[in-house]
Amino acid sequence: MQERLQGYSYYKWLIFGVVGTGTFMSTLTASIVNVALPPITTALHSNIATAQWVVTAYLLVITSLLPLMGRLGDVLGRSKLFGYGFAGFTAASLLCGTASSIGMLTAFRVLQAIGASVLMANAMAIVTSFFPPNERGKVLGMIGTIVALGSLCGPGLGGLLVEAFDWHAIFFVNIPVGVLGYAGARLILPVDRERRQETIDYLGAALFAAGMASLLLALNNGTEWGWLSLMTLGCILFSLVLFVLFIRYEKRVAQPMLELSIFKNRDFSTGNLAGLLSFMAMFSSSLLVPYFLHDIMAFSPGKIGLIMSAFPLVMAVVAPLSGMLSDKVGPVALTTSGLGVLAAGLVITANLQAGSGLWLILASQALMGLGNGLFQSPNNNSVMSAVEPRQLGVAGGINALARNFGMVCGTALAVAILEHQRMVSLSGLSQPTPAQQAAAFMDGYQAALFVGAGLAVAGMLISCKRAGKTVSGQ
Structure with missing residues (x-):
């Protein structure tokens, strides 16, 4: 099948279709x-604290496994592994739908996350491998758009499905979709070259995964547990110890899971750091703006959904165009200006008040979508073009890790700032009035979004330091 298709000019777009399907599924879920x-x-006769693990477990497992799955793709073959990812994700989805207890559902979500981590880690590597450099920015921009749409469409689609059927x-x-994607992976993705004769560093992978899971656990629960509580500080300290052991071990092992020398590449390091900061900034608003629109503006859920859709819609238009432009002019100007526009959008959003006009609210969301669209595609192009072909899987895994970790950190930071500022504003008030509670929320809301800006x-300043070069041969 692959041999017959490879002679056609549209073959690379069939590859993109398979990869895009896996990316959308894993981010939507x-x-x-x-x-x-x-x-x-x-x-399932559970409670909120226990049920939350259905979401938390999925996030912890994906983020912890991304570098390992990228490395496995580099060694074992990305096309083969991508097909396994589809199969595992689809089978786990079936199990999740048949779960009869919250414990079973959480366990099946872990299996689903393993499959999703394979898809996320190898998507950009496959696209980068099969598109020429002069088209790479465009297709990576389209992948970035799919990631954003998958993440932002989830709540709306989920609400419709639950309302029309059940959970x-x-x-x-x-x-x-998973069955179709698996068939596409087997029939369309090219057969991998002969397996590289390298071992897999499972001990290094275990140290990294455990350290990342412990850190994410602290970030997810820090507000509930208390940021200075024994549980939170213990998780953070444990993660730091594991990360130190991981780095020391990776320096000694002959074939490490993660070649630490990859971070000496300035474009790769600055791109991932800027990407991390961009997602932290973006998710400082994505959690709080719906509360502002509901509690302060008294908008209906439907109206809130329409307003929030301005962000992904503008990004969906801008990201591919920005990617194409980066193929011609390089990433520096686009990534730097994109983060500047994102910061401006966050400042405008932070200054919204109860009497703000609908046009200004929509404009603030559109401006953030514009900034993110300008930034993400050239940044992904810069990161993936900065490494050698044999490192594309690991590079894609780290790029996805920066994105997921930024989402978690941005959300945790925004909630922590909001709650702290609300407590400060309400201190001394034994029975605050609704107006005082609203004013306290606005104090925390503005502080969180200003920090996001x-x-x-900071990402803009880092981004302008990149060299904007690609590795020879790519």
Whole structure:
């Protein structure tokens, strides 16, 4: 099948279609469950604290496994592994839909996350391998758009499925798409070259995964546990110890999971750091703006959804255009200006008030979408073009790791700032009035978004330091 297709000019776009399907599924499933948690909690006779692990476990496992899955793709073959990722993800989705207890559902979500981590880690590597350098920015921009759309469409689609059917539908909807994706991976993706004669550093992978899981656990639960609580500090300290052991071990092992020398590449390091800061900045607003629109503006859920859609819609238009432009002019100007526009959008969003006009609210969301669209595609192009072909899987895994970790850190930071500022504003008030509570929320909301804008500015300063070069042969 592959031999017959490879002679056609559209063959690379068939490859893109398979990769895009896996990317959309894995990112959609990360957010689609949130809206279904209340009915899941009731149906499976659980409570909110326990049911939250259905979401948390998926996030922890994916983020912890991304570098390993990228490395496995480099060694074992990306096309083969991508097919396995589809199969595992689809089978786990079926199991999730048939779960009869919250414990079973959480365990099956872990299996689903393993499959999703394979898809996420190897998507950009496959695309980078099969598209020429002069088209890479465009297609990576389209992948970035798919990531954003998958993440932002999840709650809306989940709500429709739960309302029309029940909570099982949010998992069963993956099955036909997953079967189609698996067939595409087997029939369309090129057969991998002969396996590289290298060993897999499973001990290094275990140290990294455990350290990352412990750190994410602290970030996810820091507000609930208390940031200075024994549990939070213990998780952070444990993660730091594991990361130190991981680095020391990786320097000694002959074939490490992660070649630390890859971070000496300035374009690779600055691109990932800027990407991390961009997602931290973006997710400082994505969690809080819906609360502002609902609690302060008194908008309906439908209206809030329409307003929030301005961000992904503008990004969906801008990201491919920005990627194509980066193929011609390089990444530096686009990434730097994109983060500057994102920062401006966050400042405008932070200054919204109860009397702000709808046009200004929409404009602030559109401006953030514009900034993110300008930044993400050239940045991904810069990161993936900065490494050698044999390192593309690991590079894609680290790029996805920076994205996921930025989402978690941005959300945790925004919630922590919001809660701290609210406590400060309400201190001394034993029975605050609704107006005082609203004012306290606005104090925390503005502080969190101003910090998000500061993170975008920091990313902008880092981004302008990249050299904007590609590795020879790519």
